[in-house]
Amino acid sequence: MTTHFTKPQYIDISQPLRPNIPVWPGDTEYHAQSKWKIDEHCPVNVSFFSCSTHTGTHADAPFHYDPEGLAISEVPVDIYIGPCQVIDLSNAVFNNNSIDLLLCQSLIDLDKPSIERVLFKTYKVFPVETWDNDFISLHFEVIEWLASHGCRLVGVDSPSLDHQASKTLDAHNAIKRNKMAILEGLVFDNVPAGEYQLIAPPLKLNGLDSSPVRALLQPR
Numbered sequence: 468m469t470t471h472f473t474k475p476q477y478i479d480i481s482q483p484l485r486p487n488i489p490v491w492p493g494d495t496e497y498h499a500q501s502k503w504k505i506d507e508h509c510p511v512n513v514s515f516f517s518c519s520t521h522t523g524t525h526a527d528a529p530f531h532y533d534p535e536g537l538a539i540s541e542v543p544v545d546i547y548i549g550p551c552q553v554i555d556l557s558n559a560v561f562n563n564n565s566i567d568l569l570l571c572q573s574l575i576d577l578d579k580p581s582i583e584r585v586l587f588k589t590y591k592v593f594p595v596e597t598w599d600n601d602f603i604s605l606h607f608e609v610i611e612w613l614a615s616h617g618c619r620l621v622g623v624d625s626p627s628l629d630h631q632a633s634k635t636l637d638a639h640n641a642i643k644r645n646k647m648a649i650l651e652g653l654v655f656d657n658v659p660a661g662e663y664q665l666i667a668p669p670l671k672l673n674g675l676d677s678s679p680v681r682a683l684l685q686p687r
């Protein structure tokens with residue numbers, strides 16, 4: 468019998484949520500436990516879990532950086548689904564640990580619908596088991612430039628757009644000014660640069676500042 472290994476239709480660019488997943492220093496650790504277990508009296512397994520809204524691969528809501536901002540349940544979901552470009556900077560030499568315009572301008576195709584969603588790959592291999600205090604940030608000049616060319620969403624494999632010690636959140640504030648959306652904690656191992664269909668809707672978490680997402684890419 469011949470088995471046909473069909474090429475996977477979707478590429479999973481999400482971190483698995485699990486105990487001991489690295490989280491932002493001082494933030495809530497992921498926790499899960501069983502509530503009911505299958506046995507002679509109970510037909511089902513049911514668990515519950517708790518975690519920071521910014522655990523793993525997630526979508527920040529405007530409410531995260533703006534007290535008047537929309538909660539994640541209020542952000543139009545269409546922004547997280549549609550054509551995107553993956554920009555591979557895993558071999559780049561960064562100035563100040565930041566993705567600046569000089570570094571990425573020539574790699575981004577402005578004239579395609581995929582300009583609407585731009586995702587940046589900075590790791591050759593994603594640090595699945597360890598927290599990287601020196602993750603690469605996204606310079607706000609890139610966000611302003613992308614917004615001026617019709618970009619509506621930026622995504623990174625770092626845990627934040629701004630560097631870990633930032634207090635001014637220049638990148639998040641550029642997102643706020645341009646009413647854009649954010650994905651953080653994406654995983655691009657073995658994902659080549661190029662155009663894809665992005666599917667990464669957040670959970671409809673009323674009133675909250677972020678949501679984990681199951682982010683997928685569909686090769687075009």
Ligand SMILES: Nc1ccccc1C(=O)C[C@H](N)C(=O)O
Pocket residue numbers: 491494519521527531626627628629651
């Ligand atoms: N969990 C946190 C706790 C405190 C401060 C920031 C965070 C973050 O996770 C950063 C967030 N992903 C951000 O991009 O703003």
Ligand SMILES: [Zn+2]
Pocket residue numbers: 521525526527626627651677
């Ligand atoms: Zn976040």
Ligand SMILES: [Zn+2]
Pocket residue numbers: 527626627628629639649651
């Ligand atoms: Zn963020």
